[in-house]
Amino acid sequence: MITGPLGTLIRKEFAELRRDRRVLLLTLVLPVVLYPVVIGAMNRVQHDHSAEVEAARYTVAVAGDHGELTGVLAGVDGIRWRNVAPDSLRAMLDAGRASLAVRLPDADAPVDTVRLIGRMTSSSAQVVADRVETALESARWRVLEQEYRARGGEGGLDAPLDLDTRDVSTARESGGAEAGRLLVYLLLMTLFMAASTLGIDMIAGEKERGTLETLFLAPLDRTLVARAKLVVAGGGALLTGLLSLVSLSLSYGTGWLAEDGAAAALDPAALALVAALMLPLAVLLAAVMLMVSAWARSLKEAQYYVLPVMLTVFVPAFLSMSQAIEATGVVTVLPIANVAFVMRDVLAGRPDAATMVIVVASTLGWIALAARQVTTLMEREETVLGFDPEPFFAPTEGGRRRAIQVALALTVTGFFYVGQWLQSRSPVGGLALSLWVLLPALALLTERLVRGRRPRWTEAVALRSPAPRHVLGAMTLGLGLVLPMIGLQQLQAVFLPAPASQFELLGQTFERMSLWQLFALAAVSPAVCEEFVFRGVFLGHLRRQGSDRRAILWSAFWFALIHLSVFRFLPTFLLGLVLAAVVVRSRSLWPAVVLHLTYNGSLLLGERWLRTHEAPFALDGPVAAAAALGLVLAGAALLVRWPRLRPAPAELP
Amino acid sequence: MSETHRDAVVDVRGLTKIYPDHSGGEGTRAVDDVDFDCCPGEIFGLLGLNGAGKTTTLRMLSTALTPTAGHASIAGFDVVQQSREVRENIGFLSGTTGLYHRLTAREMISYFGELHGLSGVALQRRVDTLVETFGIADYAGQRCEKLSTGMKQKVNIARTVIHDPPVLVLDEPTSGLDVLAASTTLDFVDEVRRSGKCVIFSTHIMSEAERLCDRIAIIHGGTVRAIGTLDELRERTGCHYLEDVFRSLARPDAPEVTAP
Numbered sequence: 050m051i052t053g054p055l056g057t058l059i060r061k062e063f064a065e066l067r068r069d070r071r072v073l074l075l076t077l078v079l080p081v082v083l084y085p086v087v088i089g090a091m092n093r094v095q096h097d098h099s100a101e102v103e104a105a106r107y108t109v110a111v112a113g114d115h116g117e118l119t120g121v122l123a124g125v126d127g128i129r130w131r132n133v134a135p136d137s138l139r140a141m142l143d144a145g146r147a148s149l150a151v152r153l154p155d156a157d158a159p160v161d162t163v164r165l166i167g168r169m170t171s172s173s174a175q176v177v178a179d180r181v182e183t184a185l186e187s188a189r190w191r192v193l194e195q196e197y198r199a200r201g202g203e204g205g206l207d208a209p210l211d212l213d214t215r216d217v218s219t220a221r222e223s224g225g226a227e228a229g230r231l232l233v234y235l236l237l238m239t240l241f242m243a244a245s246t247l248g249i250d251m252i253a254g255e256k257e258r259g260t261l262e263t264l265f266l267a268p269l270d271r272t273l274v275a276r277a278k279l280v281v282a283g284g285g286a287l288l289t290g291l292l293s294l295v296s297l298s299l300s301y302g303t304g305w306l307a308e309d310g311a312a313a314a315l316d317p318a319a320l321a322l323v324a325a326l327m328l329p330l331a332v333l334l335a336a337v338m339l340m341v342s343a344w345a346r347s348l349k350e351a352q353y354y355v356l357p358v359m360l361t362v363f364v365p366a367f368l369s370m371s372q373a374i375e376a377t378g379v380v381t382v383l384p385i386a387n388v389a390f391v392m393r394d395v396l397a398g399r400p401d402a403a404t405m406v407i408v409v410a411s412t413l414g415w416i417a418l419a420a421r422q423v424t425t426l427m428e429r430e431e432t433v434l435g436f437d438p439e440p441f442f443a444p445t446e447g448g449r450r451r452a453i454q455v456a457l458a459l460t461v462t463g464f465f466y467v468g469q470w471l472q473s474r475s476p477v478g479g480l481a482l483s484l485w486v487l488l489p490a491l492a493l494l495t496e497r498l499v500r501g502r503r504p505r506w507t508e509a510v511a512l513r514s515p516a517p518r519h520v521l522g523a524m525t526l527g528l529g530l531v532l533p534m535i536g537l538q539q540l541q542a543v544f545l546p547a548p549a550s551q552f553e554l555l556g557q558t559f560e561r562m563s564l565w566q567l568f569a570l571a572a573v574s575p576a577v578c579e580e581f582v583f584r585g586v587f588l589g590h591l592r593r594q595g596s597d598r599r600a601i602l603w604s605a606f607w608f609a610l611i612h613l614s615v616f617r618f619l620p621t622f623l624l625g626l627v628l629a630a631v632v633v634r635s636r637s638l639w640p641a642v643v644l645h646l647t648y649n650g651s652l653l654l655g656e657r658w659l660r661t662h663e664a665p666f667a668l669d670g671p672v673a674a675a676a677a678l679g680l681v682l683a684g685a686a687l688l689v690r691w692p693r694l695r696p697a698p699a700e701l702p
Numbered sequence: 703m704s705e706t707h708r709d710a711v712v713d714v715r716g717l718t719k720i721y722p723d724h725s726g727g728e729g730t731r732a733v734d735d736v737d738f739d740c741c742p743g744e745i746f747g748l749l750g751l752n753g754a755g756k757t758t759t760l761r762m763l764s765t766a767l768t769p770t771a772g773h774a775s776i777a778g779f780d781v782v783q784q785s786r787e788v789r790e791n792i793g794f795l796s797g798t799t800g801l802y803h804r805l806t807a808r809e810m811i812s813y814f815g816e817l818h819g820l821s822g823v824a825l826q827r828r829v830d831t832l833v834e835t836f837g838i839a840d841y842a843g844q845r846c847e848k849l850s851t852g853m854k855q856k857v858n859i860a861r862t863v864i865h866d867p868p869v870l871v872l873d874e875p876t877s878g879l880d881v882l883a884a885s886t887t888l889d890f891v892d893e894v895r896r897s898g899k900c901v902i903f904s905t906h907i908m909s910e911a912e913r914l915c916d917r918i919a920i921i922h923g924g925t926v927r928a929i930g931t932l933d934e935l936r937e938r939t940g941c942h943y944l945e946d947v948f949r950s951l952a953r954p955d956a957p958e959v960t961a962p
Binding site: 258259260262263264265266267268269270430433434436439445 | 721722761764765766767768786787789790792794796798799800801802803814817818819861
C-alpha cells in the first residue's frame with residue numbers, strides 16, 4: 050500500500066478511472082471481449098472457407114492422354130476431369146465450365162511440357178493448379194525414371210518434365226485483381242474516416258455546443274432530423290469515397306501505385322459497380338457513427354468510441370486484400386465485410402449478381418436497424434441534454450429489453466461456436482449435448498442478465514396445462530406445415546441455391562442412425578429444448594417487455610438466426626413465427642412442443658418411409674396441396690377459434 | 703392547488719419530474735407537484751437557487767423534458783401530447799441553448815425562421831426587423847463564433863422570437879452578461895410584456911425579479927414555496943426586501959404561501 054501524497058494521488062486517479070465508462074471500454078472490454086471476438090470470428094470464417102475450398106470438387110478440362118500422367122492426375126482428390134480436344138480447352142475456360150485446363154503430352158511423345166491454363170486471378174483456378182502441380186511434381190521423377198529405364202539406361206536424367214502455367218486472365222481481370230488487393234482496403238478506410246468525422250460532429254458536437262437542444266425547440270419531428278443528418282453524413286462519406294475511387298483508379302491506371310510501375314487496366318464497368326456499392330456502405334457507416342455520436346455524452350467521448358468501431362471496419366478491409374475468403378454463406382450478411390468482399394470480386398472480374406443482391410439487401414437491413422437506433426436515441430432526453438445515459442443493463446424497462454437482446458445474441462453465438470466444437474468431436478453426442486445442456490445453460494444466463502421482478506418460474510416459461518383442442522390444433526398444424534415448408538425451400542432454392550456441402554455432414558450422421566435414434570435426436574430434442582428456450586424463456590421475457598407482436602417477431606428472428614445458415618433462415622423464421630404465435634394464443638408452451646415435434650417427426654419419418662414405399666399421391670400435386678391446406682386451416686381453426694358447442698343462453702324477455 | 707386564471711396562456715398543474723436512478727433506486731425528485739399559470743401581458747418570475755428545479759420546470763414547458771407526472775399546457779396545447787404545437791407557440795432561451803458557430807448571425811436567425819415555417823419575403827422582413835430591433839446589423843454577416851457574449855445573446859433572443867410566439871420562456875437570460883448587455887435584455891423582456899405576450903422568467907438575481915416580474919413563484923428543493931405579487935409576498939412574510947422574503951420562504955420549515 051502506497052501511503053502519503055503519492056498514494057492519495059494514485060488512489061484518486063484509480064477511483065476516477067474506474068468510474069469512467071470510456072476507460073472501462075478501452076482498457077477492459079476491448080482487449081478482453083471485442084478483439085478476440087472480432088478476430089476469432091474472422092479466423093473462423095477464413096478457416097471454414099479454407100475447409101470448404103479443400104472439400105469442394107472442381108472441374109478441369111484435360112486434353113491429351115499420357116497414360117502414366119493421366120493416371121497420376123486421375124488420383125488427385127476433388128477434381129472432376131473432362132476430356133476434351135486440345136482446341137476446346139480455351140472454350141471450356143471461357144464458358145466457365147472448367148476451373149482449369151491441362152494440356153498433357155501424348156503417350157508416345159517424349160515427356161516434354163504439361164501446360165496448365167487458367168484465369169489465375171480466380172481462387173478456384175489457383176487451388177486446382179496447386180493440387181495438379183503437387184501431384185505432377187511427385188510423379189515427375191517417377192516418369193523420368195521410367196523414361197530412363199525405357200531407354201535402357203541410355204542418356205541421362207536430362208529431360209525434366211516441365212510445368213508451364215499460363216494465365217489467360219484478361220488485362221482487366223489481372224489489373225482488377227491487383228487493384229482489388231489495396232483499393233478496397235483504401236476505400237473502406239476512407240469511407241470510415243469521412244463517416245466518423247461527419248457523424249460524430251453532427252450529434253455529439255451539436256450536443257456539446259448546445260445547438261441540439263436549440264434545434265429541438267423547433268417544431269420538428271426528430272425522425273426528420275435524424276434522417277437529414279444521415280443523408281448529409283452518408284452523402285459526405287460517399288462523395289469522399291467516390292473522389293478516392295477516381296484518384297486511386299487514375300493512379301492505378303498510370304501505374305503510379307504499382308511496385309514495378311506497370312499500369313493496371315481497370316474495367317470502367319467494375320469501377321462503376323464499386324461506386325454503386327459504396328452508396329449503401331457509406332450510409333451504413335454514417336448511421337453507425339451517428340448512433341455512436343448520439344449515445345456519447347460529448348464530442349470527446351464519441352471520439353473514444355471510434356476505435357472499436359474502426360476495428361470492425363479495419364478487419365474486413367484488411368482481409369479483403371486476400372482472395373482467401375469468398376463472399377458466400379454467412380459472409381454475405383456480415384455488415385461491412387460483405388460489401389468489402391463483393392467489391393474485391395467485382396474488381397477481379399468475378400461479379401455475382403445473386404450475391405450482390407443479398408449483400409445490398411442485408412446492408413439495407415443493417416442501415417434500417419442503425420437508423421432506427423439513431424432516432425430512438427434522439428428521442429431520449431439524456432441524448433439531447435447530454436445527461437448520463439442509462440447504463441446498458443439498468444434495472445429499468447429499457448435495460449431489461451437490452452439485456453434480453455444481448456442474451457439472445459450471446460445464446461446464438463455461444464450455441465454456434467460451442468455447439469460446433471462439440472459436434473466436431475462427436476456429431477450425435479455433440480448435438481445432444483448442445484440441445485440438452487448448452488442451450489438451457491445459455492437460457493439460464495439470460496435469467497442472470499435480465500434483472501427485475503418476474504413471475505413464478507413455471508408461469509414465466511408458460512408451463513401451463515394446455516387445452517386439449519390447442520394440442521390437437523398444434524398437431525394438425527405441424528402435420529399440415531410439412532409440405533408447404535418443403536415447397537418454400539424448393540422455391541427459395543431457385544433464387545438462393547444451397548451448396549450440397551451445406552447439409553452433407555448432418556445428412557451423413559443421420560444416415561447412420563436408427564429411426565428411433567433419429568427421432569429422439571432430431572425431433573424430440575429440438576421440440577423440447579428449443580421450445581423451452583425460445584418460446585419459453587425468451588418469448589416470455591420479450592412479452593413482458595413489449596407487445597406480443599414484437600415479441601413474436603424477435604423470438605422468431607433469433608430462432609432463425611441460431612440455425613446460422615442463410616439457406617435455412619426464411620423457413621425457420623416462419624416456423625418460429627407460427628410456434629411463438631401458438632404459445633401466445635394457447636398461453637401454454639406444450640402446444641408449441643407438440644407442433645415442433647409433429648413437424649420435425651413427420652419430416653424425418655416421411656423421408657424414411659418414402660424410401661421403401663410409394664407415395665399414395667404426388668407430393669407436388671393438387672391432392673397433396675389440398676390435404677396440406679386442409680390440415681393448416683383445421684389446425685389454425687382449432688388454435689384460433691372453436692365453434693360454439695353450447696347453445697347461446699336464451700334472451701331475457 | 704391554486705385556481706387557474708381563465709385567460710391563462712400557460713397552465714401548470716401538479717408538474718413533477720423524477721430523474722431515474724439507474725441503479726434501481728427511487729430517483730431524484732427535481733420538480734415536485736408544481737402549480738402556476740401565466741396570462742398574456744404578464745411576466746411570471748421563477749425565483750430560486752441553483753438546483754432548485756427552475757430549469758427542469760422550464761425544460762418541461764419547452765418539451766425538452768417529459769414530465770413524470772402532472773400536466774402543463776402552452777396556449778392550450780399539452781406539452782406531452784401536442785409537443786409540436788407547443789413548440790410552435792413558445793420561444794425558449796436558456797444558457798445552454800447554443801448557436802451554430804459556423805453560421806452568420808443572419809443565417810442563424812433565418813434558419814430557425816425557416817424551421818418555424820417562414821419563407822420568402824415574410825422571412826426576410828422578419829429577419830431584417832429583428833436585426834434592426836436588436837442592433838446587430840453591423841454584425842449580421844459575421845459568424846456566430848466571432849461574436850461577443852452580449853452579441854451572441856442578442857442573436858439567441860432574435861432566434862427565440864423569430865416566429866413571434868405568444869409565450870416566451872427565458873431561463874436566466876442575463877447569466878454571464880455584462881451590465882449593459884443584461885440591461886438591454888431586461889428592456890427587451892419589458893417590451894415583450896407591453897406587446898401583450900406572456901413571459902416566464904427564471905432568475906436567481908433578486909433585483910431582476912423585483913424590477914420585472916408581475917408575479918413571482920419562489921421555488922426551492924423542487925417545490926413552489928410561495929406565489930404572489932411582490933407586495934403580497936412582502937405582506938405574507940413581513941419582509942420588505944425580496945432577498946429577505948426569499949430567505950424566509952426557502953427555509954426548510956417554511957410553510958407554503960400561495961396568493962389567493
